[in-house]
Amino acid sequence: MGKFFAVTIIVIAIASAIPILRHTWDPPQDISTHGALIDRQTEETMAEAGIAFLAAQFILAIFIWKFSGRDKDAKITTFPGGATGLVVAGFLLVGTEVLALGVFGVKAWADVYFTPPSANAMPIQVQAGQFAFYFRYPGPDGTLGPLHPNLINEANENFFGLDTTNDADSKDDIVTAEMAIPVNREIHLLMHSKDVGHSFFVPELRVQQDFVPGLDLSLHFTATKIGKYEIVCTQLCGLGHYNMKAYLYVYSQEDFDNWLKKEAAMQ
Amino acid sequence: MHDMSTQAVHHHEPTTFIRKHVFSLDHKVIGKQYYALALVAVLTGMVLSWIMRLHLGWTNLAIPGLHFLSANGAPGDVMTPEYYLQLMTMHGTIMVFFVLTTAPFAAFGNFFLPIQVGAEDMPFPHFNMMSFWVTFVAFLVLISSFFVGDGPSLGGWTQYAPLSAVGAVGGPGEGLGTLLWAASIGIFCIGQLLGSLNFITTTLDLRVKGMSMMRLPLTAWAWFITSCMGLTAFAVLMPACILLILDHVAGTSFFVPSNLVINDQLQPHSGGSTLLWQHLFWFFGHPEVYIAIVPAFGIVSHVLITNMRRPLLSHRVVIYSMGAVAVLSYMVYGHHMFVSGMNPFSSLAFSFPTLIITIPNTIVVLIWIGTLYGSKLRINTASLFALGFISMFVSGGVSGFFLAQPSIDIMLHATYFVVGHFHMVMAVAAIFGIFAGTYFWFPKMTGRMMNETLGRIHFWLSFVGTYCIFMPFHYLGLAGNVRRYQAFVADYMQPLIPVHRFITVAALFTGAAQVIFLYNLIHSRFWGKPAPDNPWEATSLEWSTATPPPFDNFGGKHPVVYHDPYQYGVKSSVGDYVMQTSPEQVATVSEEK
Secondary structure, eight states, X not given: OHHHHHHHHHHHHHHHHHHHHTTTTOOOOOXXXXXXXXXXXXXXHHHHHHHHHHHHHHHHHHHHHHHBTOOTTOOOOOOTTHHHHHHHHIIIIIHHHHHHHHHHHHHHHHHHHTSOOXXXXXXXXXXXXXXXXXXXXXXXXXXXOOOOGXXXXXXXXBOSOOOTTTOGGGTTOEEESSEEXXXXXXXXXXXXXXXXXXXXXXXXXXXXXXXXXXXXXEEEEEBOSOEEEEEEOOSOOSTTGGGOEEEEEEEOHXXXXXXXXXXXXXX | OOOGGGGSOXXXXXXXXXXXXXXXXXXXXXXXXXXXXXXXXXXXXXXXXXXXXXXXXXXXXXXXTHHHHOTTTSGGGOOOHHHHHHHHHHHHHIIIIIIIXXXXXXXXXXXXXXXXXXXXXXXXXXXXXXXXXXXXXXXXHHHHGGGSTTOSOOSTTTTOTTTTTSOGGGSTTTTHHHHHHHHHHHHHHHHHHHHHHHHHHHXXXXXXXXXXXXXXXXXXXXHHHHHHHHHHHHHHHHHHHHHHHHHHHSOOOSSOOSOOEETTEEOSOOSOOHHHHHHHHHHHHHHHHHHHHHHHHHHHHHHHHHHHTSOOSOHHHHHHHHHHHHHHTTTSGGGGGTTTTSOHHHHHHHHHHHHHTHHHHHHHHHHHHHHHTTOOBOOOHHHHHHHHHHHHHHHHHHTHHHHTSHHHHHHHTTBHHHHHHHIIIIIIHHHHHHHXXXXXXXXXXXXXXXXXXXXXXXXXXXXXXXXXHHHHHHHHHHTTOBSSOSSOOSGGGGXXXXXXXXXHHHHHHHHHHHHHHHHHHHHHHHHSOBOOSOTTOOOSGGGTSOSSOOTTSSTTOOOOOOSOSOEESOOOSSSSEEOTTOOOOOOOOOOOO
């Protein structure tokens, strides 16, 4: 029974590792400038975690195979090095591993969160609400008008609560239900929620950030590949959470300008 | 050493049915009551997970009879999106609080901690009785939300504000359902605080002569450390629940900021903080993970040592590691909030302790595996589950390396990778600990043996089934599959649906295998082979008394302890072990200085 158990553990360990080694379910292809660092960090962690996983399962299995069901008179022996050796090994192996992961991981994190967006980054505002994202572009004046939550009215399509009659800055603002950005241009995303918690997740862009009601948060990124992607909500926000998504179009500068003009005309 | 057990509160054996079996002061009865509650809870939680899994595999599937549970939630037996979230919230809450906290800690701890220290009972039996009944009321309050208004809360077991705090306007179940949730968990906290107080006092004050702290079995140490965590963690969750209730009923705004607009209506709240809830919740929530798993560390050590016929390579190292895990558990909670919008520097501050907490956990695993080397391992259902725990804990643990790093968490946060991680490392691992404890202690608790063949079949199906369910969760997460979705409508998630179907089938099979356990449990309870006092040739105090133990545990005697807890691999008059209470002088392995 012990030997059978040992074999089962080994079979499970190998079977678990196969899809990882074959990259069966990898994340979608990266289209951001910062994503390579995150991907490399993930791969390194996968290598270290994978080795730890396989080593632990194999050793466990081997010891079960070897030491289960022994004779009554068999001699009990002690693992070479005893507890001290294992504690030192634990500290050294795992300590070095986690320290390395932690220290190198800081770089990938810092790239996203510790560097401010560049001065010419393009501002886009995104508002999350049950169960849709809306986007606002500043228009020709380059300034986003102020928000008046009491004016929010979905029936009148005033999703942001803009006062276009009195606020000069709001008059040329362009509100859209889809997000479009020019390729290779840094985007400065200004995020707020109008009701409950939501999140902004675009796997290809390697960005995920919660919307926190009461806080204005921001995020910056640059997309490097033209295409159509999905923005999904990852923070449980109510019954329509699963269906809260929007499309992100990454256009050439020219296509983007045309798109924005078309959207401006529809306001 | 001074015999502290004489300080115990003495109470007489009850004679009426009510005082014997219902409102009992006897820690053993209370332990069994907790176990029974956990059993009812785990069956409820498991059925909920079946329904959810069926829905995730086949979204428009009619599940016969579901409309009986909720006519609105499942019209024509097909689940609505909101009902999925409501079942999910109940599954998580029931499992975390009423199974993973009650079974390994409150159930086994109540039954065995006083016996293992040599006491007649806990020091505050009335508090002990109250702790169970309060927990029972908390369970009823939670379950009642199925049958009121628009059903249970849909906010998830983490109940993030402001969704949880704005009331009915937030969606179905967010009014009365969430209020009942908060009330239930608030009440639950009271039960755990009372229980923790009793556990701590029992360990510190009621040890018999000769039972120094270092002579306590690892289970007793695990329960002691867990109760220290419980005392501080639940003391934070309870006020958080009270504040949440006040936001619902008293017009306060602890967790709701200004200017929220829901359904085009400006909400009448101002000045609250949504992140405050997350900080309070996770300050409880992360220690809670260890409240579930540390007792399992104790049980697995206890069961394995007995079946390896040797003490661990180091008793102290395991105790110190469990202590280190407990202390660190309060410093890591922010890793749940990397993308929450808190200061990005805080993320790094929480990341390092999270990575460091793997060190004591790894050391415990290394000590177990290292002790296995050169042992005389006995394979039985209890030891299989204990070894299965190690395998499961390692598999779930390594995925923690990813989630501990904020940069990687950007991709994996709120995906099925997280679901796979915590189900393996905390939920299933702890459940394996509970199974190991059940097969090991059942003879002492009931006076009868469990059926070994059925036990092994149960183990094999559970072990393989669990991997089939939870390993693919990690793959789904790597591919970006978001959790807490009732259907996968995003284009990039469509190809993942077959994986969900595979998981659903595996979950149904593994769940069905638990019927074997249930049958074994109930059948053996009444018709099992009568158990001897010490069927496993074990050393700790629970095996030195009658099976099942008499009302006062030791039949009017006060045991005296002569040895460290795990004296196996020695030559004594009874075999290869010497009991803690045996005055026999043998050449023993001692760490006691």
